Amino acid sequence: MTPTTTLVIPDGAQNPVEPFLRMDRMPHIWCPACGIGTTVNCFTRALLDSKVNLDKVAVVSGIGCTGRVAGYARLDSFHTTHGRAIPFATGLKLANPELQVVVYSGDGDLFAIGGNHFIHAARRNMDLKVICVNNMTYAMTGGQSAPTTPAQAISATSPYGAFEPTFNLVALAEAAGASYVARWTTYHVKQLSRSMEEVLKRKGFCFIEVLSPCPTLYQRRNKMGDGLDAMKYYKQASKIRHGAPTGECTLSKSGEIVVGKFVDRDRPDYLELLRAQMTESLGERYIEPEASCSC
Amino acid sequence: MHADPKGVLTGVHFLDGDHSCCEGALAAGARFAAGYPITPSTEVVERFASRIPTVGGIFIQMEDELAASIAIQGAVWAGAKAFTVTSGPGFSLMMEHIGLAAMTETPCVFVDVQRGGPSTGLPTLPGQADMMQARWGSHGDYGIIALCPNSPQECFDLTIQAFNLSEEFRVPVMMMMDECVGHMTEKVVIPEPDQIEITPRRYTKLPPEEYRPFEPREDLVPDMARAGEGYRFHITGLTHDERGYPNMGVDAQDRLVRRLLAKLKPLSNGRSLCETDNLEDADVVVVSYGITSRVAQRAIQLARSRGIRAGKFRLITAWPFPTERIRELAGHVKAFVVPELNLGQMVLEVERAAAGQAKVIPVSHAGGTVHNPDTILNAIVEAAR
Numbered sequence: 001m002t003p004t005t006t007l008v009i010p011d012g013a014q015n016p017v018e019p020f021l022r023m024d025r026m027p028h029i030w031c032p033a034c035g036i037g038t039t040v041n042c043f044t045r046a047l048l049d050s051k052v053n054l055d056k057v058a059v060v061s062g063i064g065c066t067g068r069v070a071g072y073a074r075l076d077s078f079h080t081t082h083g084r085a086i087p088f089a090t091g092l093k094l095a096n097p098e099l100q101v102v103v104y105s106g107d108g109d110l111f112a113i114g115g116n117h118f119i120h121a122a123r124r125n126m127d128l129k130v131i132c133v134n135n136m137t138y139a140m141t142g143g144q145s146a147p148t149t150p151a152q153a154i155s156a157t158s159p160y161g162a163f164e165p166t167f168n169l170v171a172l173a174e175a176a177g178a179s180y181v182a183r184w185t186t187y188h189v190k191q192l193s194r195s196m197e198e199v200l201k202r203k204g205f206c207f208i209e210v211l212s213p214c215p216t217l218y219q220r221r222n223k224m225g226d227g228l229d230a231m232k233y234y235k236q237a238s239k240i241r242h243g244a245p246t247g248e249c250t251l252s253k254s255g256e257i258v259v260g261k262f263v264d265r266d267r268p269d270y271l272e273l274l275r276a277q278m279t280e281s282l283g284e285r286y287i288e289p290e291a292s293c294s295c
Numbered sequence: 296m297h298a299d300p301k302g303v304l305t306g307v308h309f310l311d312g313d314h315s316c317c318e319g320a321l322a323a324g325a326r327f328a329a330g331y332p333i334t335p336s337t338e339v340v341e342r343f344a345s346r347i348p349t350v351g352g353i354f355i356q357m358e359d360e361l362a363a364s365i366a367i368q369g370a371v372w373a374g375a376k377a378f379t380v381t382s383g384p385g386f387s388l389m390m391e392h393i394g395l396a397a398m399t400e401t402p403c404v405f406v407d408v409q410r411g412g413p414s415t416g417l418p419t420l421p422g423q424a425d426m427m428q429a430r431w432g433s434h435g436d437y438g439i440i441a442l443c444p445n446s447p448q449e450c451f452d453l454t455i456q457a458f459n460l461s462e463e464f465r466v467p468v469m470m471m472m473d474e475c476v477g478h479m480t481e482k483v484v485i486p487e488p489d490q491i492e493i494t495p496r497r498y499t500k501l502p503p504e505e506y507r508p509f510e511p512r513e514d515l516v517p518d519m520a521r522a523g524e525g526y527r528f529h530i531t532g533l534t535h536d537e538r539g540y541p542n543m544g545v546d547a548q549d550r551l552v553r554r555l556l557a558k559l560k561p562l563s564n565g566r567s568l569c570e571t572d573n574l575e576d577a578d579v580v581v582v583s584y585g586i587t588s589r590v591a592q593r594a595i596q597l598a599r600s601r602g603i604r605a606g607k608f609r610l611i612t613a614w615p616f617p618t619e620r621i622r623e624l625a626g627h628v629k630a631f632v633v634p635e636l637n638l639g640q641m642v643l644e645v646e647r648a649a650a651g652q653a654k655v656i657p658v659s660h661a662g663g664t665v666h667n668p669d670t671i672l673n674a675i676v677e678a679a680r
Contacts, residue, residue, distance in 0.1 A: 079531035087362035091369025287351035
């Protein structure tokens with residue numbers, strides 16, 4: 001087990017995560033018992049433990065409840081358009097490869113409207129760390145069906161029960177070419193922090209799915225109780241199976257949740273491939289991209 | 296400052312407008328381009344893909360125009376000068392991120408080599424029917440700049456201007472080319488780097504604790520920061536205050552949106568770019584732009600040879616529209632003749648500016664080829680009666 005740094009509460013603060021957050025924006029907009037804040041706590045822990053230079057970390061979000069993470073992170077942070085966090089992050093990373101670029105967004109944003117961008121960034125093995133908070137619904141807009149809403153679940157746009165087959169996000173990520181694929185729930189805070197720390201130290205396209213409760217919209221409509229009930233469900237139904245074939249990790253409304261690190265493979269990332277190809281074709285004529293313009 | 300010599304292909308060349316536009320971007324300091332193939336614009340990024348590895352920069356072919364038009368904005372916030380290139384159908388997809396660039400005041404350049412529309416339309420044939428889309432295509436109130444070259448030489452010169460203006464005003468700038476201008480090949484003179492003026496990005500000089508990303512200077516444009524330098528700033532497409540934080544207040548919305556338009560005011564009047572000829576004694580003024588201005592030139596010559604006092608007003612800055620210049624002219628001419636490769640777009644602006652003081656006669660064309668000069672001549676003759 002990786003030793004973790006002791007969290008220190010800074011002077012004048014009430015919580016050790018305060019230095020990582022824009023405290024002048026508190027209180028945040030998330031509902032009581034929403035899991036997004038828990039993931040942010042894990043992320044701050046990972047930032048601390050990984051000892052990355054925080055000036056070189058950028059967070060990019062799309063739109064939605066999780067899309068608001070960028071706005072609360074006291075880092076260079078970009079709240080972009082719906083579904084387009086990944087291509088924005090691609091430009092940011094390529095124009096300054098020194099940056100550690102984290103994409104933090106929700107399931108609807110990353111896999112419905114942004115699905116095409118996700119698979120292509122994974123295919124390119126773009127050096128991005130994608131954290132997807134999966135609450136199985138479009139929460140910001142009132143709890144409509146998402147590509148992750150499981151069969152039978154009631155949503156604002158599937159009032160008689162969802163019936164479309166869902167995406168298995170971890171299988172999709174692996175098939176598209178991700179270097180690293182893991183899944184946790186907001187019950188698994190230690191494991192999630194460690195996964196986040198791991199990807200911050202690693203190159204290539206990394207994907208972490210975090211199953212997270214939406215008590216206000218998803219659980220209430222589906223009579224699944226409150227935030228505590230969600231934790232009980234995650235605790236009881238989760239099975240840690242590192243290396244499990246992602247094809248066997250489909251989620252359902254109330255069935256088993258396979259969690260763990262499923263994929264961890266070394267592939268050259270986009271910039272390495274670019275450099276290799278250009279060097280082979282152009283030799284000494286190839287000039288490394290400048291981090292930014294000379295002005 | 297002057298152009299970085301690495302990107303400047305000084306010399307006399309025989310180039311088409313698309314390639315010339317690419318050279319303009321390189322000379323302007325663009326070191327990042329993202330694109331998606333679409334006729335008749337692709338040659339711009341094809342040349343960039345071929346040139347950039349030996350200049351030092353990035354070209355990436357994205358999965359669609361939505362991605363291309365936002366990847367450039369990520370690159371800008373990392374410190375690069377960046378642009379994307381497309382044609383009508385792709386331009387439609389980019390509207391989302393023209394709005395984002397306007398709202399987040401991200402300096403970047405969108406090149407639209409116009410073809411006939413709507414929808415897939417005429418992929419390999421000219422049109423000028425994206426002019427209103429360039430101005431109004433994304434939702435909400437915002438301002439942009441649009442430039443209209445009418446030759447490969449201008450594709451070079453104006454692309455540099457486009458980058459410079461985008462830095463000065465922090466707005467997306469549209470290069471509104473058309474298939475004819477993009478594909479015509481002519482002499483292009485690329486000057487020495489020290490003859491090319493470049494507007495550098497205006498980065499804040501304040502320390503991070505004092506920096507407010509959307510605090511405007513006197514000219515209503517805020518200074519920028521770039522990612523990775525400790526400013527830890529926040530950028531959002533939501534309505535935001537001077538700190539860059541979301542603010543759903545009516546006052547914040549009013550302050551921000553009015554400023555997004557007001558900062559462009561200097562361009563709508565004195566500083567708008569245009570080419571004029573024979574306006575002093577003109578009874579009829581032909582207002583045109585892009586490839587159509589070259590056909591109009593012939594019609595004006597023919598009219599003059601018949602003794603009709605015809606003048607030329609060529610829009611180079613289409614947006615912001617030079618309202619005051621046209622209004623002033625309207626006071627002492629009989630009529631404006633406005634030929635364009637659409638069924639009446641910029642003519643509406645001429646009408647608005649003329650405000651009833653002079654007749655405004657559209658010479659519309661649905662696109663696919665250029666006007667016959669005689670059609671424009673007939674309109675001039677009619678207008679002069």
